Amino acid sequence: MSSTKKVIVVSNAFLLTSGIEKLVLELSGMLVDQVFYGSEKKLSDKIISKKPEFVIIDPDAVSDILIPLLRELNEEKDIKIIGLVSSTSSRKIISRFSFTLNVEKSKYQLVEAFQKIVGKEEKKKSNNDQLLSKREKEILQHLAMGLTNQEIANKFFLSVHTIMTHRKKITRKLGIKTLSGLTVYALINNLVDMREVERRV
Amino acid sequence: MLLEKEMKLADVIHHDYNLVPIINRFGIMLGFGDDSIEAICKKEQINIDFFLTILNAFHDPQYLDNDYLQSFSASLLIDYLQKTHRYYLQNKIPEIEGLIKEMKSEFELDNVSYNLLQKFFIEYKNELINHIENEENRVYPYVIDLENAGHGHPISATLISRIKKYPIHSYEAEHEDVEEKLTDLKNIIIKYLPPSKSQRIRFRLLKELTVLEKDLNDHARIEDLILVPKVEILENLVISKQHL
Numbered sequence: 001m002s003s004t005k006k007v008i009v010v011s012n013a014f015l016l017t018s019g020i021e022k023l024v025l026e027l028s029g030m031l032v033d034q035v036f037y038g039s040e041k042k043l044s045d046k047i048i049s050k051k052p053e054f055v056i057i058d059p060d061a062v063s064d065i066l067i068p069l070l071r072e073l074n075e076e077k078d079i080k081i082i083g084l085v086s087s088t089s090s091r092k093i094i095s096r097f098s099f100t101l102n103v104e105k106s107k108y109q110l111v112e113a114f115q116k117i118v119g120k121e122e123k124k125k126s127n128n129d130q131l132l133s134k135r136e137k138e139i140l141q142h143l144a145m146g147l148t149n150q151e152i153a154n155k156f157f158l159s160v161h162t163i164m165t166h167r168k169k170i171t172r173k174l175g176i177k178t179l180s181g182l183t184v185y186a187l188i189n190n191l192v193d194m195r196e197v198e199r200r201v
Numbered sequence: 202m203l204l205e206k207e208m209k210l211a212d213v214i215h216h217d218y219n220l221v222p223i224i225n226r227f228g229i230m231l232g233f234g235d236d237s238i239e240a241i242c243k244k245e246q247i248n249i250d251f252f253l254t255i256l257n258a259f260h261d262p263q264y265l266d267n268d269y270l271q272s273f274s275a276s277l278l279i280d281y282l283q284k285t286h287r288y289y290l291q292n293k294i295p296e297i298e299g300l301i302k303e304m305k306s307e308f309e310l311d312n313v314s315y316n317l318l319q320k321f322f323i324e325y326k327n328e329l330i331n332h333i334e335n336e337e338n339r340v341y342p343y344v345i346d347l348e349n350a351g352h353g354h355p356i357s358a359t360l361i362s363r364i365k366k367y368p369i370h371s372y373e374a375e376h377e378d379v380e381e382k383l384t385d386l387k388n389i390i391i392k393y394l395p396p397s398k399s400q401r402i403r404f405r406l407l408k409e410l411t412v413l414e415k416d417l418n419d420h421a422r423i424e425d426l427i428l429v430p431k432v433e434i435l436e437n438l439v440i441s442k443q444h445l
């Protein structure tokens with residue numbers, strides 16, 4: 001079983017939101033993590049911090065900020081953005097999304113279309129399970145010992161950017177985001193011992 | 202379901218158990234018989250519009266979409282938020298700390314895991330305390346000053362420069378850090394603590410953390426979606442009055 005996939009919905013319309021929630025429930029292992037209104041401040045930051053796999057956006061809910069919002073979300077390579085469209089949507093809007101769902105389709109057409117979008121993703125990630133790679137383990141150990149990203153980068157002759165990428169992967173695999181949380185994980189699993197951790201203070 | 206003043210409070214609590222801490226925060230004690238929300242509010246001298254807003258906001262997150270914001274003062278809202286803070290710090294946090302200790306004394310945790318869990322929770326607690334202190338010492342007094350200035354009190358130059366330098370807007374989005382640690386803690390308990398024979402207290406701990414998480418999220422939503430917009434209106438009002 002693969003782990004749960006998080007979906008974020010951006011919509012102002014209650015009927016639409018409830019429908020999407022129902023649709024998402026049709027696919028196993030998916031859930032709507034949160035619904036945002038298009039008018040919320042720092043919308044893209046809020047969405048990104050939730051680390052969703054999918055973001056379903058009603059273009060009407062974000063009309064004048066659609067373009068900057070999509071630009072910021074598109075920088076997150078792991079997030080798939082799905083636009084809700086209909087036969088009356090303009091070509092221009094439709095073309096801004098790499099994936100779309102047509103709200104006028106029937107239930108099972110929608111489920112199928114959604115499954116296709118999700119499925120494409122699935123294959124790419126199939127060899128990417130929850131276990132940490134050797135490199136990720138090493139980086140986690142050094143994080144737990146209190147080294148900064150820069151210090152770890154120097155030690156492994158990698159760029160800070162690469163370390164950050166590893167760190168994001170570790171967080172996604174373990175479901176733990178904070179440094180202290182990662183440290184607790186490393187200690188429980190004997191990746192480091194207490195004396196090494198305490199030395200950092 | 203929209204909660205309305207004619208409903209019996211007992212029915213409302215049957216319908217949504219999560220509302221128990223809310224009524225408690227308003228000073229309503231269980232044992233209120235068959236009284237309606239309206240009757241209870243009258244008896245306890247509670248502002249009914251405000252009570253219903255908070256009740257509905259906790260009951261259904263979608264509710265905050267409506268515009269009803271102007272029917273109560275910012276100071277009433279702040280008074281409620283502070284009561285909620287007290288509830289976290291004086292009730293919830295000690296309860297959770299107690300459970301962590303109990304896990305150890307009931308042998309649901311080995312020494313090493315206990316020390317780790319306890320240390321992690323203290324870190325979390327300190328973060329939460331910092332967040333709350335910042336709100337109570339910096340943000341809320343600012344809101345009260347704004348409200349007074351909006352209602353005819355003299356407008357000081359300090360207040361104007363504060364509006365310009367640190368508007369309420371700059372303090373938003375600060376809720377993530379506190380949320381992240383709590384999620385981590387739940388994951389550690391669900392996935393990574395070594396299993397033990399009996400897990401009775403572990404279940405209770407997980408439940409308490411989940412309840413706290415929901416309450417904190419709703420609290421943060423009320424700050425972000427009611428307090429902040431309300432304060433933005435006040436900021437604009439004070440700025441416009443200053444030029445008169």
Ligand SMILES: [Fe+2]
Pocket residue numbers: 282286333336420424
């Ligand atoms: Fe607060």
Ligand SMILES: [Fe+2]
Pocket residue numbers: 332336376421424
């Ligand atoms: Fe807060």
